[in-house]
Amino acid sequence: MDSFNYLLHGFGVALAPTNLLLAALGAVVGTMVGVLPGLGPINAVAMLVPVVFALGLPPEGSLILMAAIYIGSEYGGRISAILLNVPGEASAVMTALEGYPLARQGKAGIALSLSAWTSFVGSAIATLGIVLAAPVLAKWALAFGPVEYVALMVFAFACLTGLLTDQPVKAMLAIGLGLAISTIGIDANSGVYRYTFGSPNLVDGVQFATVVIGLFAISELLIMLDAKHGGAAVRIEQFGRSLFNRQEMRFTNMATLRGSIIGFFVGILPGAGGTVASALAYTTEKRVVEKSDPEGSRFGEGDVRGLASVEAANNSASNSNFIPMLTLGIPSSGTTAIMLGVLTLYNLTPGPALFRSQPDLVWGLIASLFIGNFILLAINIPLVGVFARMLSVPAWVLVPFIVVVSAIGVYSGKSTTFDLVLMVGLGVGGYLLRRLGVPMAPLILGLVLGKILEQSLRRALSLSAGDVAILWSSPISITLWIMAAAVLIIPLLLPRFAKWRHKTALQVD
């Protein structure tokens, strides 16, 4: 019952007035962020990095705020998907498939309330899973030395390239670029200046906030200009009955449960977040329904079961994402990667040791996930109309707002023009890379893990006096190497999986 006591302690932290306020604020902002097109959780969290420092928040406070925004945006993403057929973010793509047809049939109210409910169930199940699984994993992860960490990070990178896209080479390229950026600045071990080109601005490396804001927030603006070029969707005005009834709930219970469980396990894998989870849940649910109830299947024309399972899955995954992040220090999505980066800015080393050295932080965060989900359910069912109104915020207000907040955020770090110009340069570069199909999340993961990977590698090789064989000297590391190889090779051998991945990747784009 150790976890239970720790959890109670965590609730003590999360219920402290400041933290409660931060969770509530994060839930509201997160939902808004999810609704607004072009402002996903990753952009919001990126722009927040400098703000939390400006506010002087302690580490647990900033993590609670960021986590609430992250899970809140998953709730919000469904609103624009259902009402506009425009997913606010990638993981809501599947939501639009069933949600938008429902809305066109005059059932927008039911679709919105039911999906808020299944989002809640998915999140709650995943959070419960975190409480049960995380401490066990953390204890196990304490057996990890530098050797195992090297293998683990290679495994994480392999998952990213193998699972995420249909173009593994481009994901690998993104990781390489992230690792490269992480080497800029003074080398901690030897004091050698690397890739600073004589510029004092680069001596302590590139500011983390500058990179994430440039690559995500600024490049997104250019992407928005592309999207604006495309056609506009028909907006739903008729909401119909605003709350689902008991019959509809019973009808979707199993779908919700299946979605939650799929989401939970997908979320644990490094590199696979809500997007993969919702795609997998949708295809599974479709197959189950077509087998058990071929007459009643309305998939593609607005089946509530499809909607329920997808929303349960992506919310479940975004919560269980915290397991690898907290226990192993391996983020499994771009957003958790940024949060991990923030931890390192507080001089905290992510990984299993956190459970021992920072119980307030870890358990406070877990407890605040519970609380955040209740707040989200509470604000999402009655206030859905208010959030839906945010869809009419014009781009010409939104874009200048994003530019100004980004610039202030980057400037607040070191107060140099250099960082602002670098932000714009990275934004344009990020835009070009995204246009060419290079994903940004692996780049951030490479950047965040680069320093840790290099340190682990050098420490491991110091132990063996330079003998590389030490990298596969322990059972854990060998297992991880084999798993990494499997993740990379199996998709090549299974044409069906490749086809599925290709399909989901297309839909995600």
Added chain:
Amino acid sequence: MKTDRLLGATAIAVAAMMLVFGYALQAPFAYEPVGPRAFPLIAAGMIALCGVILVLRPGEPSSESAGPIGALAALCGCLVGYALLFQPLGFVIATTIFMVPIAMIFGAKWWQGAVTGVVLAVSSYLLFDRVLEVVLPVGPFGGIV
């Protein structure tokens, strides 16, 4: 022209740069078997490998249409200008000047852009500089604006 080839070639060029500027990285007193040079070169190798694969086996270019090139260029120009003049002109003036065209690129009429620019500049200055104590540049007119 397959865009992947271009991407691959650029990747190889980046890796070559990393090799040229990274090869000389050596610690004056080496007390560990792996110095500061190895890791950057591993990253460069990874980038180069991806570049070679992309050049040899490029995928189909994406069919998505890009935004109008004029608007993209205008937005990039405004962003660069804003970044360069943020400090010299001061936050309030730079924001007002550059947010008007940016709003207009995204479909605002000139007066809508002007209102957005002024409101955004003044309100975020008050919020960040005065309330949150993020020091923003005041520019040549100091405390007046």
